[in-house]
Amino acid sequence: MVGKVPSAVADRLILVGCGNMGYALLSGWLGSKALDPRNVHVVEPLADLRERAARLGIKVHETPESLPDQADLVVFALKPQAITAESPIYRRFSEQAIFVSIAAGLTIRDLRTLLGKARVIRAMPNTPTAIGKGSTVVFPGDGVQELNLNRVASLFAAGGPVHKVDNESVLDAATAISGSGPAYIFYFMECLTIAAHELGLPEELAIKLVKETVYGAGALALQTESEPAQLRRQVTSANGTTEAALSLLTAEDKLLCLIRRTTKAAFDRSKSLSANA
Structure with missing residues (x-):
């Protein structure tokens, strides 16, 4: 279990979707100084959600076309159906970035098919992460080095304890218990x-x-x-x-x-x- 909140890191992060869960994560990361807001980009098509995110001091985008060319982490905070439609647009980051999906149900295999066999980590957080009182379960896909998994786990630890699991099927149970x-x-x-x-x-x-x-x-x-x-x-x-x-x-x-x-x-x-x- 990871529970230590890191100091601000230089990771260039793209958060795709800033609804309730995405905003909860973003608030926790910035509030704990786990991320430098100057390195955070949010893609959110809905104007009111985009404006809410912008008030946190990060850069916002209506569409991914205006994103920078480089990213270290791409986090999908979308519903599974939306990830299926939107994720191929982000394949251009797959050479250097680690992808993190918080969507229920979509497996590592599903995500790698959509993203061109990118390095993918699944995470199942819950909304109390916004105030540092949440729980997150993480599972890494093939090709994810321990260093990268630890980096992602440390980021989510800003929202509360992080539990690493070795079996992807555990995430469905975690969704039913802590996620929902x-x-x-x-x-x-x-x-x-x-x-x-x-x-x-x-x-x-x-x-x-x-x-x-x-x-x-x-x-x-x-x-x-x-x-x-x-x-x-x-x-x-x-x-x-x-x-x-x-x-x-x-x-x-x-x-x-x-x-x-x-x-x-x-x-x-x-x-x-x-x-x-």
């Missing part, structure tokens, strides 16, 4: 906030308590070696309020079954994206 996971947590928070308000808590207080509770529980889980099941038992007193609540969630493994179906749906979708590439 923040949305599951946010929806749980949304539901908990609605329930809190219905129980009589003022809406503003309900939102604050839910955010603080989820943040505190996550921080506690990270700072202890105890397993989640053990932490749950520590909160659950016999015949208490927590036990009364959990008896509904654990009955017949209702929540576990739902989570299994939820993550399997994301996993299956990730795999199908490659098949449709």
